[in-house]
Amino acid sequence: MSEKNTYEGKKKKRIIAACLGVILLGTGVTGLVLGIRANALKNRDSLQERENTFALINRYIDRGEHDRAMDLLDTLLIQNANDEEALSLSDQVLVLKKTEEKDTKSPFFSVDTGGLESAVEKMAKQSAESQAAFTEALRLQEIQAAQASATVQAEAQKRAEAEAEAKKREAQQKAEAEKRRVMEEELARKNAALQKQIANVNDELAKGKVQLLSGQIDSGLKHFKAAERALPTEETEFCASKLSEISGLLFESSTSQEDPLKKEKLQKEAVSYARKALSYDDNQAISHYVLGKHADLAKDYTTAMDEFTKAVTIDSKNALYYYELGKVQYRLGKYNSAKTSFTSSTKIDSGFENAWFN
DSSP: OHHHHHHHHHHHHHHHHHHHHHHHHHHHHHHHHHHHHHHHHHHHHHHHHHHHHHHHHHHHHHTTOHHHHHHHHHHHHHHOTTOHHHHHHHHHHHHHHHHHHHHHHOSSOOOOTTOHHHHHHHHHHHHHHHHHHHHHHHHHHHHHHHHHHHHHHHHHHHHHHHHHHHHHHHHHHHHHHHHHHHHHHHHHTTOHHHHHHHHHHHHHHHHHHHHHHTTOHHHHHHHHHHHHHTOOTTOHHHHHHHHHHHHHHHHHHHHTOOSHHHHHHHHHHHHHHHHHHHHHOSOOHHHHHHHHHHHHHTTOHHHHHHHHHHHHHHOTTOHHHHHHHHHHHHHTTOHHHHHHHHHHHHHHOTTOHHHHHO
């Protein structure tokens, strides 16, 4: 009986101990949860306090109250000397303070240290002005590029027109040469003496042409003078034809001369031979053409129109003559007549680009 009572007593003690352990464990868990929650609330309050502190610091900076801003920053750095955000903002405030002190001490400048917003606005305005200047520079560059492109195109068009005109003159010269050859053969049949004289004229003319094309202007002119002296004056049509041919050669050569003195000399000689040719026979298209070009260059468009009209009347199959006539008619305001002349030019030669362009 005594042993049973002892056993029951020990059992009760173990149960009581177990209950106390459970109670203590529950109390500990509850305390841990409450501690974690308290720490979280503390951290949240600390973070809110930090944000409020930085907001107040920035407000002091905006108002130029740099000392008050530094006081708050020092407080943060005392709590954490490695606070990067506080350190960075502290450096900025120190720079602003030094700038403020420098400007205050300067005898030449007076700066409102509280005008940080004004400075920012000024920088923004300068940036906008710089952007506008850059945009304007780009616009001007585009305009210059367009102008350069237009110039290149105009020069290309000018070269194309010059080449086309040169080809037309060459074709006309060949036609004139063939015409002269036929006429000369007819004259040659008349008598041997005249044939010999004609050969002499042609020889001197050919030598003069070679010298002229090689740039030996004076030598070429000497041969042309010799050809003129050898002309059979009784054969007026032959004389007019040869003098007209010389006139055309001289004027064509003048168009390729860059030296203004040489150009003037050749044009003067061309006009002189054209007039001599017409004194023998007025029906010399190329001489009228040369006189027309000379008048055109002198801006005597009325005379030029008269001479080109005579040229197309004599040789109505020459596209170049109609083209030149159309140009001076246009300059004189005779637009319908000019259109007719250009149309005639293209009808004669559908490949004559200059007339199509006009």
